Amino acid sequence: MTSKHLTAGARIGRFLGLAYKKYARSEAKAFQKLPIALAMAIKVAVRAGTVGFLLYFLLLPMLLAALAVALLVGLSRSSIDLHVDFAPSEPELMHGNDGYGLYQDGIRIG
Structure with missing residues (x-):
């Protein structure tokens, strides 16, 4: 016997399908x-504009985060390289x- 209770995935799928x-x-x-x-x-035109809008506003923060991580990694490596031992x-x-x-x-000294 099957249950009439739908899973969360089925409810979400039904909602998206009806929408x-x-x-x-x-x-x-x-x-x-x-x-x-x-x-x-x-x-x-409307669909292309929507896709462009979403790509711009979803990818821009991701690209900025990737740039920040790359900058932090670069700065952390450069601080090690700047250490000079004069002894x-x-x-x-x-x-x-x-x-x-x-x-x-x-x-070579000897």
Whole structure:
């Protein structure tokens, strides 16, 4: 036996379907007296404008947030790069550009 209680998803889907049906009926009623070419041109222009409006106002904050994150990451990395250690390092034995030997600060000293 099935329940008559609808899930939240089914109620939302039904609401959206009925809203779209109402919109489609009112759109058809509004454009029925216009020539078909003019009605289609107006529909396309309105829909393109709506999509452009939504893209502008939904993507702009996202792009600004991404720019802010990139700026913060860049600033955090640059603060590490700006640290300069003026104390000379200890000499160490290693393989360097001039072969194996004693190097200090990347320069072979022995």
